[in-house]
Amino acid sequence: MAEESLQLYDTTLRDGSQQEGMVLTVDDKLAVARHLDALGVGFIEGGWPGAIPRDTEFFHRAQTELTLDNALLAAFGATRRPGIPVSTDPQVRALLAAGAPVITLVGKSHTGHVQRALRTTLAENLAMIGSTVRHLVHAGRRVFLDAEHYFDGHRLNRDYALAVVRTAAEAGAEAVVLCDTNGGSLPDEVHEIVADTIAMTGAPVGIHCHDDTGCAVANTLAAVDAGAVHVQGTAHGYGERCGNADLFTVIGNLVLKKDRAVIGPAQLAGLAATGHAITELTGIPPRPAAPYVGPAAFTHKAGLHASALRVDPGLYQHTDPERVGNVMRTLVSDMGGRSSVALKARELGYDVEAGSEEVARAAARVKDLESDGYSFESADASFELLLREELAGTPDEPPFEVDSWHVSVARRKDGDVHTEATVRLRLDGAPLAASGSGNGPVNALDRALHQALDPYFPQLAKLELVDYRVRVLTGETGSSAAARVLISYSDGERRWGTVGVDRNTVTASWRALLDAVHYVLLDDVRPGRGASPLATALAG
Ligand SMILES: CC(=O)SCCNC(=O)CCNC(=O)[C@H](O)C(C)(C)COP(=O)(O)OP(=O)(O)OC[C@H]1O[C@@H](n2cnc3c(N)ncnc32)[C@H](O)[C@@H]1OP(=O)(O)O
Ligand SMILES: CC(=O)C(=O)O
Numbered sequence: 001m002a003e004e005s006l007q008l009y010d011t012t013l014r015d016g017s018q019q020e021g022m023v024l025t026v027d028d029k030l031a032v033a034r035h036l037d038a039l040g041v042g043f044i045e046g047g048w049p050g051a052i053p054r055d056t057e058f059f060h061r062a063q064t065e066l067t068l069d070n071a072l073l074a075a076f077g078a079t080r081r082p083g084i085p086v087s088t089d090p091q092v093r094a095l096l097a098a099g100a101p102v103i104t105l106v107g108k109s110h111t112g113h114v115q116r117a118l119r120t121t122l123a124e125n126l127a128m129i130g131s132t133v134r135h136l137v138h139a140g141r142r143v144f145l146d147a148e149h150y151f152d153g154h155r156l157n158r159d160y161a162l163a164v165v166r167t168a169a170e171a172g173a174e175a176v177v178l179c180d181t182n183g184g185s186l187p188d189e190v191h192e193i194v195a196d197t198i199a200m201t202g203a204p205v206g207i208h209c210h211d212d213t214g215c216a217v218a219n220t221l222a223a224v225d226a227g228a229v230h231v232q233g234t235a236h237g238y239g240e241r242c243g244n245a246d247l248f249t250v251i252g253n254l255v256l257k258k259d260r261a262v263i264g265p266a267q268l269a270g271l272a273a274t275g276h277a278i279t280e281l282t283g284i285p286p287r288p289a290a291p292y293v294g295p296a297a298f299t300h301k302a303g304l305h306a307s308a309l310r311v312d313p314g315l316y317q318h319t320d321p322e323r324v325g326n327v328m329r330t331l332v333s334d335m336g337g338r339s340s341v342a343l344k345a346r347e348l349g350y351d352v353e354a355g356s357e358e359v360a361r362a363a364a365r366v367k368d369l370e371s372d373g374y375s376f377e378s379a380d381a382s383f384e385l386l387l388r389e390e391l392a393g394t395p396d397e398p399p400f401e402v403d404s405w406h407v408s409v410a411r412r413k414d415g416d417v418h419t420e421a422t423v424r425l426r427l428d429g430a431p432l433a434a435s436g437s438g439n440g441p442v443n444a445l446d447r448a449l450h451q452a453l454d455p456y457f458p459q460l461a462k463l464e465l466v467d468y469r470v471r472v473l474t475g476e477t478g479s480s481a482a483a484r485v486l487i488s489y490s491d492g493e494r495r496w497g498t499v500g501v502d503r504n505t506v507t508a509s510w511r512a513l514l515d516a517v518h519y520v521l522l523d524d525v526r527p528g529r530g531a532s533p534l535a536t537a538l539a540g
Pocket of ligand 2: 015106146147148149179180181182208210
């Protein structure tokens with residue numbers, strides 16, 4: 001049961017959409033709303049009906065297509081225009097026509113904005129706020145007032161900012177949301193101003209912070225500490241300029257650190273999945289290191305960390321990742337030792353002991369190869385092949401041999417560039433040759449490999465090369481290595497990475513391609529068969 005004394009209000013679909021690059025269709029918005037509802041937020045601000053046609057359509061379709069179990073839909077808009085009766089303001093009419101049970105109004109609380117941006121008097125602005133709130137409450141809506149530029153306004157003219165809060169509260173606003181619109185405040189200032197506002201007005205206040213000082217989440221928590229009863233934020237902190245308070249971080253902190261049960265434990269366990277689902281819809285990934293929900297939030301690279309984590313994951317993690325639906329991951333690299341290798345091996349399903357000779361050999365090989373330019377942290381499949389060799393004590397070969405390969409790139413007279421690759425393999429001793437053309441040497445080699453092997457290994461047919469990265473290493477390593485190629489493959493369900501290094505970029509690519517194919521052909525012998533838990537997690 002969620003705590004009722006602290007309201008959780010999401011504005012991803014309104015303020016989050018003000019982020020550069022964020023363009024959501026109505027279908028996307030409906031889908032995001034369903035995810036937020038399942039997470040357990042209390043209010044979902046859907047947009048500004050009457051101002052943005054897509055948002056008008058969103059509210060229209062929401063009436064028949066959106067069933068919410070936990071949340072109420074909120075329509076956002078401005079107070080009436082200066083000098084006109086509220087009942088005649090088309091924007092206010094559009095807000096009511098949207099049919100949402102909640103309306104959030106933005107109103108000015110900074111005297112400079114009233115006089116210079118709104119170009120009206122301070123008294124008329126108060127009248128605009130009071131009359132619009134009253135009108136909407138009278139029409140049966142729950143109303144919040146977003147007091148724009150509140151913190152800057154309070155610093156400039158405290159009496160006026162407080163008058164805005166009193167006016168809205170007396171007109172029937174359920175909470176007056178103090179907005180750090182320019183995002184320039186710091187936690188101590190926010191705490192002081194929220195506390196002062198509550199003490200002077202007795203009004204229920206909310207908090208809406210932007211992240212221009214990198215303090216939006218801290219400011220939100222400071223406001224709650226000072227008595228705010230309503231918090232606003234967005235998924236992944238999406239929003240105008242530097243974004244808004246990241247609601248996922250706010251939720252994690254409130255529930256796990258401040259004992260404020262704004263959502264229940266089962267919903268909290270869906271936090272990372274919600275973040276992932278919303279990312280898929282927006283197409284804008286959060287920082288990998290985003291607290292709680294980021295793929296790196298519980299990922300460990302340093303050997304000393306891994307060594308302690310083997311004893312107790314709590315030694316290097318502030319909370320159990322399962323509580324927020326995330327997973328602990330280990331990276332193998334030259335920064336790790338036996339413990340990192342052992343933890344990673346267990347993630348992959350291999351029952352190994354950190355103290356074993358095999359693990360020590362694998363750890364040493366990782367260090368050697370990384371000093372030659374390899375990088376295993378995003379090449380789990382290549383690491384697994386290496387590990388299997390060390391565990392078996394013999395080279396782990398794919399079920400075919402490579403005799404040779406050849407790639408040609410030619411520019412024709414008509415200007416077209418033609419790339420063709422031929423691979424010559426052996427299967428059970430019998431020669432097997434195939435060719436493929438592509439939009440570059442790696443693509444052509446990939447196609448030639450498929451051409452040769454798919455008839456014998458049908459599981460390869462689904463494979464798709466989804467990412468290819470090459471890094472020139474000249475001067476970075478003490479060796480002769482010149483290029484590191486990282487390849488990601490997917491079969492639609494899981495994703496795995498491989499690495500190849502060579503002076504020749506095509507040879508490095510070939511190595512990574514071969515590891516990728518070899519890895520898939522291990523499915524029949526890998527512990528647990530099929531997708532390793534890690535590969536599945538990465539694909540998710
Ligand atoms: C802090 C925030 O993020 S609040 C959310 C901001 N979001 C948006 O602006 C997205 C949606 N906005 C829009 O589609 C358009 O700006 C509209 C439809 C609202 C207005 O469009 P236009 O009528 O062409 O006006 P324009 O965008 O140029 O200027 C905004 C107008 O709103 C007025 N305004 C600004 N704040 C308020 C307010 N709190 N209450 C009433 N009016 C306001 C401005 O004074 C300006 O009026 P003017 O046209 O008389 O100069
Ligand atoms: C209302 C709002 O989004 C702001 O003041 O930042």
